[in-house]
Amino acid sequence: MRLYDISLKGLRRRLGRMLLLLLSLATAVATLVTLVTITRSMNHSVAHRMDEFGANIVIVPQASDLAVSYGGITVGSAAYDVGVLMLADLEPIGSIRNARNVSVLAPKLVSAVSLESREVLMAGVIFPDEIRLKQWWQVHGAYPVGATDAPVATLGGHRAMAQMEAGVSGADQAVLGSRLAHELGLAPGDMLVVEGRNLQIVGVLEENGSQDDQILFVDLTLAQQIAHRPGEINLVEIAALCSDCPVEELVRQISEVLPQGRVTAVRQAVTLRAETVDQLTRFAVVVSAVVTLIGGLIVLTTMLGAVTERRHEIGLFRALGFRRAHIERVILGEALVISLAGGIVGWAAGMGVVALLRPTIDELAMTSPWDPALALAALGGTLVVGLAGSLYPALRAAALDPVTALRAL
Amino acid sequence: MIELCDVTKTYNPQGAPVHALYQANLRVNEGEFAAIVGPSGSGKSTLLSVIGAMNPPTQGSMLVDGIDVYSLSVEKQADFRHEYLGFVFQQLQLLPYLTALENVLLGLAIARMRRADKVQRAREVLARVGLAGKEDRLPGELSGGEQGRVAVGRALVNEPPLILADEPTGNLDSNTGVQILTLLQELNAAGHTVLMVTHDAQATTYAQRIIPILDGRLVDGDHDITKNENPAINGNGKR
Structure with a gap:
């Protein structure tokens, strides 16, 4: 039994809640992956067509x-x-x-x-x-x-x-x-x-x-x-x-x-192209920011709920001599596993959506959606959102008074 | 070993203060089996949490081997609990999703040991409390007495010098209570210091020393320890 074993056991204990969290993160990642892929293809397509269209x-x-x-x-x-x-x-x-x-x-x-x-x-x-x-x-x-x-x-x-x-x-x-x-x-x-x-x-x-x-x-x-x-x-x-x-x-x-x-x-052609591409990129950034924020809030509320639900358990850990950092590692360990799984599932789902949309969106056919950098960014981004969203719940759990466990008797 | 010096614990000091403990003085020597006895609300659980390095007193100090525990950092206090104390809670506080072995291993989760050594020690402890062969059972699959044994095993696995037991028979039937008390007695005989709080007069018969508490005051204090006159202690009964 090590700290990460406790994290894994904790996840299995709250499987339903954690699957919902995983689904939320995966949905957010899939949305972002799809959006980024489409926007990038559209950017490429628009830039290509604008470049072709006039000197x-x-x-x-x-x-x-x-x-x-x-x-x-x-x-x-x-x-x-x-x-x-x-x-x-x-x-x-x-x-x-x-x-x-x-x-x-x-x-x-x-x-x-x-x-x-x-x-x-x-x-x-x-x-x-x-x-x-x-x-x-x-x-x-x-x-x-x-x-x-x-x-x-x-x-x-x-x-x-x-x-x-x-x-x-x-x-x-x-x-x-x-x-x-x-x-x-x-x-x-x-x-x-x-x-x-x-x-x-x-x-x-x-x-x-x-x-x-x-x-x-x-x-x-x-x-x-x-x-x-x-x-x-x-x-x-x-x-x-x-x-x-x-x-x-x-x-x-x-x-x-x-x-x-x-x-x-020709300055005006270059400027127009840059502005058009910028607008598409800005749109993607704004939507991505909103989706990321929502994802982070879902993680925050879910993990806060989990901490509240487990306060007696956390008090027990503290009574057994767990340091605050140990409690934080248990909570963040759970977030890490969920985020990693959410990132992988979300990226795969996003790629699946892109593959489904490929025949219907011309722009997608112009570029290859299989981008390792996007996969890494999706995983890294999910980890950052998952860990950032879990940080406050982890700190709150670590700050719980251990005597709470005794009071629960 | 443990010495409480004028310990007062006051709740709600800004409003209507309640003295859960008032100027308590107590010395618990190594190898003792002491029972703190009092009715509900007398402050015995507060006393146990103070001794358990989880509830800093409003006044006074607690010395362990001459060291004022509450002058240590919060993290050092956690280390003290891990290395020095083993808790047996009234509700046992077993995690229902962990097996008996895993519940015992919780006590070693942060210990710097090889995984295999941890498992071996946890198995030995379970065997010692009479649960060999039931390591993989979930708490829900064990009887009340067996669950109590798992809780004692968890308190024991880190080989702490002091075992704190909070109403260890509180929610158990009489037979199971006897099993747990007997186990604590055996641990004491094996060298562990045991400090138990209880309101159960029968449970006190297993202790060598009884410390009455009433309204937050240790009735006889450090210098007037009531020797147990119970036959269980004096060779006629269980001991």
Whole structure:
């Protein structure tokens, strides 16, 4: 017979009450494990989708002093940029350490062209990449031939180069922003003459409130030919997946391999992503705190009840010469066993719930729920809550006057 | 061995004070079997709890081998109870969910001994009180006398010099009471000092010395110990 034997015997003696306590702790742990797993998956999913949805990094030529705004992003002046950035310069991006985080790389040449005696912005783009970057685009008519093929520039630039040089991807076809089309009175199927080149309007973008509404989009190679700037680009938009690396780190890596470009993070995209992820995390933290608090209170009241029920027994222990620390060890020993069991059962139940929910929640399918750190955290957290909730009852039991046992006679 | 010097225990000292003990002086020598006798409410259980290092007196001191026990820390007082005292309670206070062996082992739960040694000693003690073969019985499966023997075994297992018994026959039938008293007598004969409180005149016949108590006062005190004239003590009866 040792102190932990007394703890175990005590648990068996009050099996019903202790099973209820175990169930309460297990329920709390299962709730937390499920919540944390789902929230983490949702965070990952949201971050992933937000990263894919629009650019969070832009590159402009290094020496641009004058600025124009494009798509809400401040870029080097289309008309006055003095630095030169070539499409081939992007190739080393494919070899940076976090190249796999680069989801979409959309190079473009933005320049001013005369159109029916007025100046408009013409953006030469690689349509497959641009469409993937701007998933909110809706087009009346169609995109240029080959525009919906797999993105090319994303793969590091060299395939884009090859494809551009081969003259595919809808050369001599154009897509108009909605306001520009409206102002020019043009519709899909109409022809347009730009700097002596006949272009067919194949599509008009639906109005989306951005500067895209006033831009003429053509194939990058065609834009380079029209602007007499072969191989040149003056803006690159990048959608980077930053769920496992900070965007600033990607900016640093790209800057290293692209000294001729000025690489900047789009602050608002980064901030929005962080805020969204933070909100989800905050929600999980608040719910976790409430569940933990409730779990702790259940432990506290149950153990207090057990101590009251056993005051004569505790008095007997004191009469037999148990020190206060011995009494505390008996009570905390019981809490330790219950908490450990509650943590294991709760974690297993939580994983079971996650497995059941996996087919119905898309986000859960994106990440693996089997995380040893989560299991350790669940066990550790349950032990902390169980022991903390039992500390006051243990101290109270230890402080019981031993003469209580004699008075009970 | 044990010496009480002017011990007063007052309950409710701020309101209407009640002197459960008043200026009690007592010396219990090693090897004695003494019975503190008095009616209900006379203060005998309070006296036992004071001697049991569980109820500090309001005034006075209790010396054990010259050491003032209540000047020790609470934890040292617990150590004193563990090493020096064995309690036999009126209600026996056996834990119903522990076997006879486990109830006896409770007395050794905090002892620094190997588990096997503890079990061996507990078995020996159970055999000594006549319960060999019943180690694995729960208290509910034992007779009243057997339960009393388990309680005595628990008090005995740590080999304390002093055994304190609070109304050991209080809730037992006469036959079982006799068994327990005989057992205490045997322990005394084996060298243990036994101090028993009781209101049962028959029980006092087993003691060598009777100390009457009334309204919190030891009637004859330390210097006027009443020698037991009972034939049980003087060779005609049980002893």
